[in-house]
Amino acid sequence: MQDYTSNEIEEKWQRYWAKEQLYNVDTSVADSNKYYNLVMFPYPSGDRLHIGHWYNYGGTDIHGRFKRLQGHTVLQPMGFDSFGLPAENYAIKTGTPPAESTMNNIDHMRKQLKSIGAMWDWTHEVVTSSPEYYKWTQWVFSKLYENELCYKKKAPVNWCPSCQTVLANEQVQDGKCERCDSEVTKKDLAQWFFKITDYADQLLDHSELDWPQKTVLMQKNWIGKSKGCNVDWKVDGSDLTLSTFTTTVDTVYGVTFVVISPEHPELMNLVTDEHKDSVAEYVNEAKKKSDIDRTAEGKEKTGVNTGAFVVHPLTGKKVPLWVADYVLMNYGTGVVMGVPAHDQRDMDFANQYGFEIVQSIADTNGETFVYDDVDKYNVKGKIIDSDDFTGMDILEGRLAITKKLEEMNAGEGTIQYKLRDWLVSRQRYWGAPIPVVYDPEGKAHLVPEEYLPWELPTDVDYNPEGVSPLATSKELFERTEKIFGAGWTPEVDTMDTFVCSSWYYLRYPSATEESAPFNIEKTNNWSPVDMYIGGPEHACMHLLYARFINMALHDLGYVKYKEPFKRLVHQGLITKDGAKMSKSKGNVVSPDEFVERFGSDVFRMYLMFMGPYTEGGDWSDRGITGIVRFRDKVWKLLNEDSEGNAESEVKLHQTIKKVTTDMENFHFNTAIAALMEYVNFVSQNGISKDDKLKLIVMLAPLAPHFAEESWQEVLGQEGSVFNAEWPEFDAAKTVESNVQIVIQVNGKLRGSINVARDSEQAQVVDMASNEGNVVKYLEDAEILKTIYVPNKLVNFVVKA
């Protein structure tokens, strides 16, 4: 027997798999056995793959190989999410065009990815920054535009007055510009939005999805649906009416003030002359503050009087109107009614500025309470001091007040969401150009499909002053005039990279080396994604955007399935000394030396053995020798002649059962433990050649190269082990003929006996009461009760 030499053997089989095109899938064929196994694609950085990549892709590959062995046709593609800021920053620093540095990084990363020895189908690779790909990102934009799911409006961006440039959120550190450290301000720019809010309710429905509960909850929370009521307030001595949104209109008789947001468009039209200066100053201050500053101040509330009053629609009383920056313009109506008696935030504000506190509801004990401490949709209690509504149950009163307001035409029941429309414009270079041009009047027009891809120009200043980089491209402006006519100008913003990644899973099936067409038939052959694996950090951005785009394309008749990702699994995070690995902390562990020393199989298996896949863990190489020993033990077992026995058959069927369910549930750690137990057992008891083959198949997803070598070279099988079948277990053969019965006295373990399975109760209890150590506890005691659990335990309840 030769020693197992991992490097040489792994390289050999990687070449073999590539030569046999074992993992390539013909997506033009609809296959009822198809299994689309997808992992979130990486951003191509120039760094080496780190342990996190290996963990992520290792788990994905194990699952894909397991599904293949179970008889599925598995499509497991890989690609690159290659637009984005790092390449652009690199260009600003070095002048290297992003297209060039990105392609270098991709070549580098592709090589490393291949060394994992995973079953990627490289014939379906996608690169989001290639014109063949972004042509279709632009097509998606066009379809949304044509169907009124895309619009343009002014929205604030982070603006560095010193660099004269727009900053991404990540480029703002503590309200200051990352590069020059000057104070970042807000600037309004006209920008493109996708109407994701049209899909808020559909996105809230996760009933068809096999997703982690926590992800579903996070999305629900993010969308933030609230049922409530709008209440209209006439501004005293003016034609203006302000509307407030509330989820608890039952407290409307407790309103003692109303607060308006500094960004509210009507604000300056209703301020009294006397207060104009102080309000203008306050609004200016608020504009300067970033969102972070505004919230970072914590509990301390600020506000100023507008001098105006609004009229309570039900009591006719005048209520003071103040302006305060805790009221957000982008949620609700931008105006809030203040009920200090029953809302903590309103109470804080009232205490600070001396507003009256008027109680209007009480709990079942007649005590006052604040809504922060109770579930407002399930509250119990009565309405008090509220005209005709006094004495009603709170929930009943809430409906009655809403109805009354609706009858008076002074309000209506409504629903609010926290979810906002998706801003897709980026004032950056390295992204997909927005396929829009403007006529001489400034009206927007889509670039017709025949001109797609609407190519990203290369003659640009990567770091211009005051405008988007594309605005500096002569070629782009000339191209636009040439095609559309004199005076026409191009859109100079590019798309958020989340747009590129929101549909890439639809592209893989039709992506091939030579083809540009987006073949929707191939896509529909392989939709939806059966398994999607990636980090939990994408719960509210990428995963929500992708669902939205897929739903929209479904409604427009392109995509067959409404939901893109049937099942979702998040891999856990691998940390080092408890901290997330990052270059800046200098605690990044490279997999290379371990792969070099022990091989890709051992390294992968060790990562999976660390703990449950979805939990990750702290990296330490302390136990890796255990996996090496296990591999060598199996190697030795396979290379020796032996025969099995009846007991090893039971053990085999138990192991198949355990490993199969563990694999399905991503419990790779316990699957490996079960295989170790089995190997330990058969090393003592012997194993037949048939059982060796089954063992190899079970090991194959976890150690693909090792399994292939064993299958073909040691056991002399024809063809790849990945064309073999996953072993079946026979439930009848998983049970042992003898069982151990635990004997307890008053619930304390006092002994155990070995009996035949399904023995008579009376016989087992008799044997138990005569067991050596048990006897002394029963001697001078009265047996009150005997508990018998078949094939498990006997418990004597005694009185001493």
Place this chain on the structure above:
RNA sequence: GCCGAGGUGGCGGAAUUGGUAGACGCGCGAGACUUAAAAUCUCGUUCACCUUGUGAGUGCGGGUUCGAUUCCCGCCCUCGGCACCA
């Protein structure tokens, strides 16, 4: 503050329709083999004690039960997410 997940030996972690806590692995100890070492193999390894056994023990304090890591009540801590959302 709110929502979610978790807390088990020296270490990574097993085991929950309530039924032997600590599977599997690392580490450690003892032994075999060896001139020796490494490798390998065998045995042991929760803690304490008066060691054929007894007691305690799954973050802390209570409860239900013949029996609780598992169920209930009240706390503490760690991690992830959201956060003036009206």
